[in-house]
Amino acid sequence: MTLWCGDEPLVLASQSRARRLLLENAGLACEAVPADVDERAIQSEAGLVAPYEVALHLATAKARAVAAIRPGSYVLGADQTLALGERMFNKPAGRQQAMHQLLALAGRTHALHSAIAVVRNGEVLFSHVAVAWMTMRTLSESDVAAYLDTAGQAVMSSVGAYQLEGLGVHLFDRIDGDHFTILGLPLLPLLAYFRDARLLRF
Numbered sequence: 660m661t662l663w664c665g666d667e668p669l670v671l672a673s674q675s676r677a678r679r680l681l682l683e684n685a686g687l688a689c690e691a692v693p694a695d696v697d698e699r700a701i702q703s704e705a706g707l708v709a710p711y712e713v714a715l716h717l718a719t720a721k722a723r724a725v726a727a728i729r730p731g732s733y734v735l736g737a738d739q740t741l742a743l744g745e746r747m748f749n750k751p752a753g754r755q756q757a758m759h760q761l762l763a764l765a766g767r768t769h770a771l772h773s774a775i776a777v778v779r780n781g782e783v784l785f786s787h788v789a790v791a792w793m794t795m796r797t798l799s800e801s802d803v804a805a806y807l808d809t810a811g812q813a814v815m816s817s818v819g820a821y822q823l824e825g826l827g828v829h830l831f832d833r834i835d836g837d838h839f840t841i842l843g844l845p846l847l848p849l850l851a852y853f854r855d856a857r858l859l860r861f
């Protein structure tokens with residue numbers, strides 16, 4: 660059963676399991692078609708530096724890339740950036756980088772910008788950027804090592820090296836923002852758009 664009632668399917672232009680599960684748990688069956696794009700090259704060519712602009716530009720680029728090979732479909736692209744002051748982080752390449760990133764974030768507040776864009780036949784029908792402010796506990800190197808030992812390889816799939824709905828919750832003192840934004844998909848404004856566009860059964 661799906662709540663999607665569009666005359667064409669919903670396609671998620673993302674490899675993210677978290678994003679796909681958020682949509683499926685909301686009753687929106689979708690086809691996942693990761694966008695085959697070079698995110699760093701797109702960001703560099705656009706000359707963007709503001710975290711929310713980077714997230715929006717990449718989400719739109721991913722949606723456009725998949726919409727070009729799925730004519731007629733409603734294609735949802737998404738992207739999340741993590742910023743600590745002027746410094747932006749990407750997904751850690753391995754344990755050592757995850758250790759360094761988490762020690763840099765510890766005891767401070769970083770911003771997660773999550774952007775979404777819906778593209779159909781080359782037209783951007785909807786886009787949105789949301790931000791969450793994440794205040795991490797003061798952590799020692801042994802604290803981070805124990806976390807990484809326990810959380811394992813999964814941390815490499817998140818831009819901040821944590822899954823908030825999992826063991827990542829132990830890293831934080833305070834969170835200001837929407838749960839879905841933190842997981843990388845601002846679901847409430849997306850559902851509002853789909854509802855207004857009469858693409859949902861209710």
Ligand SMILES: Nc1nc2c(ncn2[C@@H]2O[C@H](COP(=O)(O)OP(=O)(O)OP(=O)(O)O)[C@@H](O)[C@H]2O)c(=O)[nH]1
Pocket residue numbers: 672673674675676677678693694737738739740750816817818819821822823824827841842843844
């Ligand atoms: N489960 C979970 N995933 C998170 C959390 N925070 C960030 N993420 C994931 O971290 C990833 C952010 O990297 P992105 O570049 O936006 O997305 P991606 O995983 O590379 O996938 P694409 O959309 O194909 O680019 C996304 O998959 C988010 O869902 C969290 O707290 N929990």
